Amino acid sequence: MSASLGLYRLQQVDKQIDRAQVRLDAIRKTLENDAELKAALTRLEDAQRNHHHALHDLKFAETEVEAQKIKIEQAESSLYGGNVKNPKELQELQKDVESLKKHLAALEERQLEAMLNAETAAAEFQNAKAELEIVQSRLGSEHGKLIEEQTSFIKQLESLAEEREAALTPIPSDLLHVYEDLRRQKRGLAVAEVEDDACAACGTTINAAVQQNARSQKALIHCPSCGRILFAN
Secondary structure (H helix, E strand, O other), X not given: OOHHHHHHHHHHHHHXXXXXXXXXXXXXXXXXXXXXXXXXXXXXXXXXXXXXXXXXXXXXXXXXXXHHHHHHXXXXXXXXXXXXXXXXXXXXXXXXXXXXXXXXXXXXXXXXXXXXXXXXXXXXXXXXHHHHHHHHHHHOOOOHHHHHHHHHHHHXXXXXXXXXHHHHOOOOHHHHHHHHHHHHHXXXXXXXXXXXXXXXXXXXXXXXXHHHHOOOOOOOOEOOOOOOEEEOO
């Protein structure tokens, strides 16, 4: 899989999130005169955002714990594998293993804390949704169609948040930083597909060699004109 493929897939999800958020913002402006509904929506959005961040932190904590366990396995393999005979070296390896295990314990504490935070955030998110449903029920048909559309988009964003978490999993953190920086700089469009031998974002011609490099499994290739990440099938 090319380095840009995972980012391209992530961008497809992010574009859906952006479109849904734009429509939600428009609906909110229409309903903003209703203070009670506005407050309930704000609580829901805050709870949803906190839930999303909590899930992200939990996944990161789980990844750190697994990585530390692998380090310990490798260190213990060196310690007990029989290849190291020197007593001093063995003593140093033993100290390394003990240090790694001590750090693992700290990481597992963070993981537990992240798990508890995620559970709390999930409960607050569900409570906020229930509160919003109560408010919507009282409003009845006054904003019926808009509220139905709004509810649909909120559910869609919830599903897209899960899709985004799944899309993030295979992407190295350094590539993700590049993507996020470009999204901020390029109005949400960090990755440009190569279509008809040209950058789909700016129209610059992309030669065959650059297109081949864009299929690299490790390195990102940028459009020489607009600077976006190039994705080539």
